[in-house]
Amino acid sequence: MIEATGLTKRYGMKTAVDDVTFSVKPGLVTGFLGPNGAGKSTTMRLVVGLDRPSSGSVTVNGKSYSALRAPLREVGVLLDAKAVHTGRSAINHLRALAATHSIGRARVDEVIGLTGLDSVARKRVGGFSLGMGQRLGIAAALLGDPATLILDEPVNGLDPEGVIWVRTLARFLASEGRTIFLSSHLMSEMAQTADHIIVLGRGRIIADAPVGEILALATGTAMLVRTPDAERFGALLSAPDISITHREPQLMQVTGLSSAQIGELAAKNGVVLHELSPQAGSLEDAYLALTKDEVEYHAGGTPR
Numbered sequence: 556m557i558e559a560t561g562l563t564k565r566y567g568m569k570t571a572v573d574d575v576t577f578s579v580k581p582g583l584v585t586g587f588l589g590p591n592g593a594g595k596s597t598t599m600r601l602v603v604g605l606d607r608p609s610s611g612s613v614t615v616n617g618k619s620y621s622a623l624r625a626p627l628r629e630v631g632v633l634l635d636a637k638a639v640h641t642g643r644s645a646i647n648h649l650r651a652l653a654a655t656h657s658i659g660r661a662r663v664d665e666v667i668g669l670t671g672l673d674s675v676a677r678k679r680v681g682g683f684s685l686g687m688g689q690r691l692g693i694a695a696a697l698l699g700d701p702a703t704l705i706l707d708e709p710v711n712g713l714d715p716e717g718v719i720w721v722r723t724l725a726r727f728l729a730s731e732g733r734t735i736f737l738s739s740h741l742m743s744e745m746a747q748t749a750d751h752i753i754v755l756g757r758g759r760i761i762a763d764a765p766v767g768e769i770l771a772l773a774t775g776t777a778m779l780v781r782t783p784d785a786e787r788f789g790a791l792l793s794a795p796d797i798s799i800t801h802r803e804p805q806l807m808q809v810t811g812l813s814s815a816q817i818g819e820l821a822a823k824n825g826v827v828l829h830e831l832s833p834q835a836g837s838l839e840d841a842y843l844a845l846t847k848d849e850v851e852y853h854a855g856g857t858p859r
Contacts, residue, residue, distance in 0.1 A: 685712030
């Protein structure tokens with residue numbers, strides 16, 4: 556289990572993490588989301604002792620990371636897949652890490668096979684693709700067979716097969732009772748992988764709930780309206796703050812009105828409705844709704 560209490564990190568006048576309290580529980584895949592600059596990577600660095608908190612505390616299995624006697628055996632970490640000596644082969648990199656914790660070569664061979672690195676194990680890491688570098692980072696995180704895994708953007712650079720593999724691996728390890736804490740910018744993937752979501756914005760937690768509760772934030776923001784009189788009813792619904800998208804000749808998506816308001820307007824104007832239902836929300840919809848006021852770095856206009 557990972558537990559943070561009042562965790563704060565300041566760099567000069569900049570507060571990167573601001574009084575954050577959360578728990579990452581065993582047996583679950585906990586997703587960590589937030590816009591660029593929200594403080595996700597800083598929080599993960601604080602968990603594993605790469606940065607010291609300005610105030611507050613964070614523990615792994617009841618201890619600070621620095622107090623763990625054999626950290627590789629307790630916490631597997633992938634924060635920067637490029638943090639490898641580029642002149643070493645993958646197998647020698649893993650053997651060097653293993654030697655620090657008296658981990659046998661058989662385990663090195665096992666994680667190489669598990670992460671699909673067999674064919675490149677003896678090649679220099681400097682020639683690896685981004686995806687192969689990610690696989691090596693995951694292999695290093697798994698080396699000590701830890702009960703806790705912290706993975707920052709583990710699917711970055713992976714092909715579709717690799718993304719599915721990471722998803723399956725994370726869910727399998729969680730099913731064994733391990734603590735899995737991972738970040739990703741792929742909302743569709745996080746929706747299929749995570750059981751619980753923590754959302755950070757400008758260094759503060761803005762959501763901490765099961766995926767189902769997060770998704771509920773996006774459900775009902777748009778209504779599906781099916782009617783044989785779609786053109787006329789669309790004109791009746793039209794208003795400056797109402798968005799109407801005609802998805803099929805008799806089907807509209809309406810945003811800005813409740814089901815009751817739409818139903819009452821239809822009854823008043825003699826419009827027959829064949830369907831009136833909330834549009835199922837996605838994790839991306841919920842994420843955007845949560846973080847719309849928390850984005851620190853905004854994209855520019857559309858290129859010409």
